[in-house]
Amino acid sequence: MKWLRRLLLLIAVLLLLLLGRLFFGGGHQPTSPAMSKVTAAPLHDPALIARGEYLVTVGDCAGCHTAQGGAAFAGGRSLATPFGNIPVPNITPDRDTGLGNWSFEDFWQALHDGKGRHGELLYPAFSYTSYTKVTHDDALAMFAYLQSLPSVHLPSTAPTLEFPYSVRNSLAAWRALYFKEGVFKPDPNQSAQWNRGAYLVQGLGHCNECHAARDSLGGTPQDVHLTGGQIPQQNWYAPDLSTRQNGGLQGWSEQDIVDLLKTGQSSKGVAFGPMADVVTSSTQHMSGDDLRAMATYLGSLPARPSAPAEPSPFNATTLVQQGEKVYTQHCADCHGKDGNGVAGIYPPLNGNSSVTEPSGINATRAVLLGGFAPLTAANPRPYSMPPFAQKLSDGEVAAVVSYIRGSWANKAPAVLERDVSKYRQTPVD
Amino acid sequence: MNTNARLRFAMPIGAAVLLAATMLFATAANAADAPKISDTLQQRIVACTTCHGVHGEGTPGSGYFPRLAGKPAAYLARQMQDFQNGLRKYAPMEYTVRQLSPAYMQEIAEYFAAQQVPYSRSPLPPVSAATLQRGEQLVSKGDPARKIPACASCHGSQLTGVQPSTPGLVGLPYDYLSAQLGSWRTHTRGTVAPDCMAVIANRLGDSDITAVAAALASRQLPDDTHAQAAGSVTPPLPCGVLGATGDGT
Helix, strand or coil, X not given: CHHHHHHHHHHHHHHHHHHHHHHCXXXXXXXXXXXXXXXXXXXXXXXXXXXXXXXXXXCCHHHHHECCCCCCCCECEEEEECCEEEXXXXXXXXXXXXXXXXXXXXXXXXXXXXECCCCCECCCCCCHHHHCCCCHHHHXXXXXXHHHCCCCCCCCCCCEECCCCCCCCHHHHHHHHHCCCCCCCCXXXXXXXXXXXXXXXXXXXXXXXXXXXXXXXXXXXXXXXXXXXXXXXXXXXXXXXXXXXXXXXXXXXXXXXXXXXXXXXXXXEECCCHHHHHHHHCHHHCCHHHHHHHHHHHHCCCXXXXXXXXXXXXXXXXXXXXXXXHHHHHCHHHHCCCCCCECCCECCCCCCHHHHCCCCHHHHHHHHXXXXXXXXXXXXXXXXECCCCCCCCHHHHHHHHHHHHHCCCCCCCCCCHHHHHHHHCCCCC | CCHHHHHHHHCCHHHHHHHHHHHHHHHHHHHHHCCCCCXXXXXXXXXXXXXXXXXXXXXXXXXXXXXXXXXXXXXXXXXXXXXXXXXXXXXXXXXXXXXXXXXXXXHHHHHHHCCCCCCCCCCCCCCCHHHHHHHHHHHHCCEHXXXXXXXXXXXXXXXXXXXXXXXXXXXXXXXXXXXXXXXXXXXXXXXXXXXXXXXXXXXXXXXXXXXXHHHHHHCCCCCCCCCECCCCCCCCCCCHHHCCXXXXX
């Protein structure tokens, strides 16, 4: 039935293109800095720049806009997506290759409305689906900070997207499906702290960009909020963030959330994979008030429906027995026979949402890659876990991961040897 | 009503208190059962030692995981930094060190630099006497016609390295040495510009790489395997790792 799927995809794509033509209005003239309503003087205000630096850190702009080993905010790397590679632009104030000729109006149009200086539709690898909620004042502070950076001359490359995604106008249809423009509106029935948390989580924090599943067009339906999902290309599973019944963080206190974001670990688990980078470069620098606000908001996410008990695709008894042996030999010395870890040093595996998340990817890759807990001001010399990729076969990794996913209080299904083989090959960046 | 709810409903307060007390006790007992973890750097860096050995001895048998013991600390710290910056490419290393701070990397580098473990010999491929002779020539004299300096001119007269940033070569396995020279040519190993070793590796022919790696790996170890003192050699090429800017010779 492959041909049928292909045909349907082709029809869908053609429809999108058609819709794109209908929706897209056309060109737009950039506003030059000289014509901007925001004059240069207020942009040089040190207090505004300092606030902008904090907000740019909260948004972890450097996470994408800085290449490995490259100059800060100068772009120069590509983001891999299922649709092709999208280059990350230089956002330093270089006139030729950065934002040097941008006015605040241009910046606002990009951040708030997902459109470039000339009105071109931006690829949503730039998470304007979230940033649209950022207030005008905050955006101004961010702009002031970015304009205060040292200029770096580094041209962007062109996107290497497959047809039809290479046609920017097709994004008009994508936007109609997945993008709702609008600054965050506080909920008057909630506390100021809750509203601050919601603003940060939904807006600059852009948590939903990873912590929700994307569909086949790379979008997240607008009613799907922080329910967890596999990150495309990177192949990590960003868990559901509800702390209530059946939530991915079930049993986490607000303090646990604050601890993880501030120090990289909590009594419930440790950040690893892409979240470790987020903690190190972004959340550890956030104020206690903002972290507590985010925790308050996340704590209010509703309970989730219980997942239907999935029948194991095969009889895992032998696999799990083998896994227990591997566990005793290689894991128990640090994580304990009871899977409860060592407080403040090695995370518990018992009841750990990273172990029991639906896909099994996280536990599998953590076993293969090992690595250090996030390095933060609170934990400058973190402990580490050995990688096991060079030591254990795919079968042994499948066995031990199946064992920890189904032991103690954990009730997650077994993983297959062929999945381990797949994730062994996943590039790390 | 499900079983849980019925249980909760029916549970007398006394039983609840008793249960809570038991749970408290159980938690305390569990904590006592928790593994004892020592607060040492060695324990913190098991991600490193699982491959490189507790004392940085590497895997001389296979040559796959290099020895770290006794290499100059600044050299080791530089390698971690190069992995972070993508100048040296090896996914497991890039992942492991990607977040480490300069201070922590320095501490880890100093740990391995201070380790003293005997070298073990690694297997050599079958090479002809002529190949070994060519290799020995490259090691101690270089090939001036092709502007290839002798290994010894930078890595020390006994090939034991030079403080602070030049590693020793003697005692390293053939497979490791030839793989590194190859990776300089394929740009999977690099360092800050000017990258003198990349220049030299590209002047070596394929057979030269075999020859020089075999000659180094078959050399007798000197009695003193410590790196020579800083400033005891004058490198013939500008090297970024030594602080040279590249506009010199």
